[in-house]
Amino acid sequence: MITLSLQSKNRWFPPVEHASPEGLLAIGGDLSSDRLLEAYKLGIFPWYSQGQPILWWSPDPRAVLYPSHLKVSRSLKKTLRNRSYRVTMDTSFEQVIHRCAAPRRKEQAGGTWITTDMIDAYLKLHQLGYAHSIETWSDGGLVGGLYGVSMGAAFFGESMFSARSDASKTALVYLVRLMQRWNFHFIDCQVPSPHVMRLGAESVPRVRFLGELEIALQFPHRTGNWRFPADMAITKL
Numbered sequence: 536m537i538t539l540s541l542q543s544k545n546r547w548f549p550p551v552e553h554a555s556p557e558g559l560l561a562i563g564g565d566l567s568s569d570r571l572l573e574a575y576k577l578g579i580f581p582w583y584s585q586g587q588p589i590l591w592w593s594p595d596p597r598a599v600l601y602p603s604h605l606k607v608s609r610s611l612k613k614t615l616r617n618r619s620y621r622v623t624m625d626t627s628f629e630q631v632i633h634r635c636a637a638p639r640r641k642e643q644a645g646g647t648w649i650t651t652d653m654i655d656a657y658l659k660l661h662q663l664g665y666a667h668s669i670e671t672w673s674d675g676g677l678v679g680g681l682y683g684v685s686m687g688a689a690f691f692g693e694s695m696f697s698a699r700s701d702a703s704k705t706a707l708v709y710l711v712r713l714m715q716r717w718n719f720h721f722i723d724c725q726v727p728s729p730h731v732m733r734l735g736a737e738s739v740p741r742v743r744f745l746g747e748l749e750i751a752l753q754f755p756h757r758t759g760n761w762r763f764p765a766d767m768a769i770t771k772l
Contacts, residue, residue, distance in 0.1 A: 538561070548560065548573070548574065548579055548591065551577065551579065551593040551741065551745070554592070554595070557594070558726075559590060559591075559592055560579060560591045561590075561591040562588045562590055563588050564591070565589070566589065566652055566653065566656035567656075568656070568659050568665075571656060571660060571684075572660075572665065574591060575684055575691055576748075577593075578593050578741070578744060578745050579591050579593045584650070585651075592725075593741065594726055595740060595742075596740055596744075597723070597725070597738070597739055597744040598723075598725055598727040598731050599738075599739050600711070600721065600724055600731065600736040601720075601721050601737075602719060602721070602722070603715070604735040604736075604737070605707075605708065605711045606733065606734055606735035607708060608733075611704050611705070614701040614705060615705060615708060620671045620679070620701075620702060621673070622669065622670065622671055622709045623763075624667065624668065624709075624713075624760075624763055625661075625667055625760040625762070626668075627668065627677060627680075628658070628661045628666065628667070628682060629658060629661075630670075631670055631677070631681070631696075632657055632668070632682055633654065634680065634696045634698075635680075635693075635694040635695065636653075636694075637696070649694060657682070657684075657693070660684060664758030664759040665684050665686065665758060666682060666683070666684050666685075667682065667684075668681070669681050669682075669709055671702040671703065671706045673699060673702070678697070678702045679696060679697040679698060679701075679702025679703040679706055680702075680703065680706050681693075681694065681703060681710065682694060682695075685757055685758075686751075686756055687751045688717075688752075689720060689748060690714060690719055690721075690722045690723070691722075691723040692722050692723060692724050709763065710722070713761075713763060713767065716764060717757065720747060720750065720751040721751070722736075723744075724736045
């Protein structure tokens with residue numbers, strides 16, 4: 536296992552082929568914006584719990600959602616057609632990441648791995664225009680959402696939360712529709728799980744993911760605050 540240096544001139548990562556069978560690649564280092572962005576470019580992401588050193592992962596296989604492969608259930612279609620929620624983007628990033636970090640029911644994704652240091656690091660990425668949030672609202676309150684990192688034509692999903700039925704799924708549908716509009720290649724869901732697979736994600740070999748990532752990174756970064764186009768249709772599903 537490789538231990539990363541804190542020295543500013545040593546921000547490298549070992550080759551992803553050195554990862555353990557579970558995908559653990561390296562430990563240590565820091566969560567500086569430069570290191571995080573370098574990690575995403577290489578198909579690596581941090582994932583660890585409070586009290587642990589920073590753990591860096593590159594799993595094989597990788598869970599990927601291609602925008603054209605999104606699966607929308609009958610009940611979710613009904614929610615979207617009824618316009619049950621108001622959806623915004625990049626208006627409450629800090630609130631979304633804190634809600635994703637809050638302890639929740641076991642069956643919901645996310646939780647305790649979003650440490651205070653992780654929150655601070657992704658807030659900085661948001662300020663730099665790389666990290667983005669989708670917010671779902673009802674009766675004036677935040678009831679669901681997700682956040683992630685965008686580079687080139689790739690979006691790296693980090694976490695989502697839902698306080699009401701279909702709230703986080705609604706946020707995902709809006710994100711996918713935007714990815715289709717902007718010709719993004721994929722949404723990285725990192726690790727396969729029943730939740731993301733039901734939404735249309737698929738497991739792809741790491742070597743394939745890295746090849747597709749290399750192509751996606753050839754496109755310009757869409758930095759800055761994102762907003763949904765006024766004419767983007769969601770109800771036609």
